[in-house]
Amino acid sequence: MEDVKGFIAARVAKELKDGDVVSLGIGLPTQVENYLPEGVRITLLSENGIVGEGPQPSTADASPYVVDAGGQPASVLIGGSFVDSAVSFGIIRGGHVDVAVLGALEFDEEGNLSSWIIPRKKVPGMGGAMDLVIGAKKVLIAMGHTNKGMHKILKKCTLQLTAVKAVDMIVTEMGVMVVTGNGIELLEYNPDFTIEQIQAATEAQLIISPNLKKMAV
Amino acid sequence: MAKLVPIEEAVGLIKDGDTVMIGGFMGCGNPHKVIDALVKRDAKNLMVICNDGAWPEFGVAKLITSGQVKKLIATHVGLNPEVGKKMNTGELQVELIPQGTFAERIRCGGNGSGGFLTKTGFGTIIADGKQVISIDGKEYLLELSLKADVALICGNKIDRKGNVWYRGTTRNFNVVMATAAGIVIAEADNVVELGEIEPENVATQGIFVDFILDGGNA
Numbered sequence: 128m129e130d131v132k133g134f135i136a137a138r139v140a141k142e143l144k145d146g147d148v149v150s151l152g153i154g155l156p157t158q159v160e161n162y163l164p165e166g167v168r169i170t171l172l173s174e175n176g177i178v179g180e181g182p183q184p185s186t187a188d189a190s191p192y193v194v195d196a197g198g199q200p201a202s203v204l205i206g207g208s209f210v211d212s213a214v215s216f217g218i219i220r221g222g223h224v225d226v227a228v229l230g231a232l233e234f235d236e237e238g239n240l241s242s243w244i245i246p247r248k249k250v251p252g253m254g255g256a257m258d259l260v261i262g263a264k265k266v267l268i269a270m271g272h273t274n275k276g277m278h279k280i281l282k283k284c285t286l287q288l289t290a291v292k293a294v295d296m297i298v299t300e301m302g303v304m305v306v307t308g309n310g311i312e313l314l315e316y317n318p319d320f321t322i323e324q325i326q327a328a329t330e331a332q333l334i335i336s337p338n339l340k341k342m343a344v
Numbered sequence: 345m346a347k348l349v350p351i352e353e354a355v356g357l358i359k360d361g362d363t364v365m366i367g368g369f370m371g372c373g374n375p376h377k378v379i380d381a382l383v384k385r386d387a388k389n390l391m392v393i394c395n396d397g398a399w400p401e402f403g404v405a406k407l408i409t410s411g412q413v414k415k416l417i418a419t420h421v422g423l424n425p426e427v428g429k430k431m432n433t434g435e436l437q438v439e440l441i442p443q444g445t446f447a448e449r450i451r452c453g454g455n456g457s458g459g460f461l462t463k464t465g466f467g468t469i470i471a472d473g474k475q476v477i478s479i480d481g482k483e484y485l486l487e488l489s490l491k492a493d494v495a496l497i498c499g500n501k502i503d504r505k506g507n508v509w510y511r512g513t514t515r516n517f518n519v520v521m522a523t524a525a526g527i528v529i530a531e532a533d534n535v536v537e538l539g540e541i542e543p544e545n546v547a548t549q550g551i552f553v554d555f556i557l558d559g560g561n562a
Contacts, residue, residue, distance in 0.1 A: 175513055192500070211447075211517070211547070212515075212516045213447040216447050216448065220462060251420060251422025252421050253420070255442070257443075257445075257465050257468065258443060258445070261464050262444075262463075290468065
């Protein structure tokens with residue numbers, strides 16, 4: 128597969144419904160916006176202060192006064208608004224965000240995730256991730272299934288947690304999974320891989336859905 | 345009442361060892377002229393409360409590079425490698441807080457609340473040493489309010505009473521920080537006459553602001 132990130136983003140986009148208030152994390156999740164299904168319009172929240180964020184402006188149109196949560200030039204749509212950080216995180220913790228799409232370093236069968244610190248290597252900080260995963264109605268993880276072959280979907284996270292039991296769904300280039308009380312259930316698989324290959328790339332024991340489908344974007 | 349003063353005079357009020365809140369998000373909404381003046385004045389051992397470390401050589405990053413910050417309380421420092429370097433050498437202590445908790449703790453500092461309850465960080469390292477309070481079967485962390493000696497904020501238009509109008513996403517932490525410090529110093533891209541900002545559009549009321557500086561960015 129050439130464009131793994133685009134493939135994952137396109138599948139995530141199918142989860143969004145018309146009218147959803149959505150937060151997209153930095154990196155891969157940002158691309159989800161490019162694949163919205165026909166007729167689905169969302170309100171994008173940029174947690175640094177935009178309700179109704181628009182597309183990234185061209186260099187000529189960029190304003191130093193309007194940035195996104197990655198500090199990059201951003202825009203606001205007509206009908207959008209600017210808020211301060213306390214209001215923005217009130218929106219987030221208050222349950223007014225329908226879907227949050229984030230990346231992760233590790234993820235485990237209890238729905239725990241780690242995304243903000245690699246000891247002795249990188250300490251970027253959690254930014255708004257801890258608030259988003261506890262506040263959004265639906266938390267969706269979009270990430271590569273492994274880290275260059277190293278397992279990321281584990282029995283138990285080894286890195287510092289971002290939140291406990293917070294994740295609803297996970298989309299990778301290999302499949303679509305949900306967190307159930309019994310573990311991680313594989314709902315859809317990418318036919319480029321066999322179920323055995325997907326399990327081998329996953330430390331946690333996958334529950335194969337009785338209604339297993341092919342992943343389509 | 346807010347007083348329009350030269351930058352050097354206001355920055356002169358910041359003492360070695362002060363706790364200083366600085367508004368902005370990745371440099372957007374940082375009071376850039378005040379930061380430059382503070383680097384020049386060389387106030388030392390500051391405890392800085394700012395969302396992030398910005399980008400190298402931009403905004404609050406200049407204070408970190410110049411070695412004036414003893415401790416940084418922030419939510420994200422990954423885009424300024426200098427912060428990581430100084431953490432590793434022990435020159436700089438960094439305390440990381442979830443961003444919503446960071447904003448709300450400051451809001452509490454300014455509105456007379458001792459703190460607030462949140463589910464954010466429950467079950468993580470953030471919960472270490474914190475009181476857990478159960479309400480209707482849900483568990484929350486008690487997060488305490490945060491205040492500072494000085495807050496440095498920035499607005500696009502500030503009138504002579506200190507009322508602030510923010511442009512674009514520059515409101516961010518400026519709004520709450522303006523309420524939570526002993527001395528509030530507001531850098532204006534434009535100092536405007538009374539009435540130029542409509543009452544409906546004042547996002548920080550002049551009663552919070554002590555000193556206005558003409559940043560002259562226009």
